[in-house]
Amino acid sequence: xxxxxxxxxxxxxxxxxxxxxxxxxxxxxxxxxxxxxxxxxxxxxxxxxxxxxxxxxxxxxxxxxxxxxxxxxxxxxxxxxxxxxxxxxxxxxxxxxxxxxxxxxxxxxxxxxxxxxxxxxxxxxxxxxxxxxxx
Numbered sequence: 001x002x003x004x005x006x007x008x009x010x011x012x013x014x015x016x017x018x019x020x021x022x023x024x025x026x027x028x029x030x031x032x033x034x035x036x037x038x039x040x041x042x043x044x045x046x047x048x049x050x051x052x053x054x055x056x057x058x059x060x061x062x063x064x065x066x067x068x069x070x071x072x073x074x075x076x077x078x079x080x081x082x083x084x085x086x087x088x089x090x091x092x093x094x095x096x097x098x099x100x101x102x103x104x105x106x107x108x109x110x111x112x113x114x115x116x117x118x119x120x121x122x123x124x125x126x127x128x129x130x131x132x133x134x135x
Contacts, residue, residue: 001105001106002103002104002105003103003104003105003106004101004102004103004104005101005102005103005104006098006099006100006101006102007094007099007100007101007102008094008095008098008099009091009094009095009099010087010090010091012084012087012088012091015083015084015087016080016083016084016087019079019080019083020076020079020080022079023075023076023079023080024072024073024075024076026075026079027071027072027073027074027075027076027079028068028072030071030072030075031067031068031069031070031071031072031075032068034064034067034068034071035064035065035067035068036064037064038060038061038063038064038067039061039064039065041060042060042061042064043061045060
């Protein structure tokens, strides 16, 4: 049986927490990618440089691995700011024009025998055993 709900407001703090964690993970992956690329570039450039430029190329190789936490933190902060702005914009627009209508359907894991038989004065709708955040 399908249930219709209206998403009128998105709570800001849980969305920001989740987006920060997701963006940290993505930032670490991107940082590792850049670290490997800079290290490979430094190794490639060291084969073409003279002996006097060896320290600069070595610094380039080490810079990539120093950038991993920097990229991850910057990516998480900037991504979370963008998500915060979009969440606030959605809440403002939803307050004026209404929210997004969600149609949720039960997955059918409950058996028919688990439902109580309807009597003369009982409602035709059997409430679910579990609720989702008060729904």
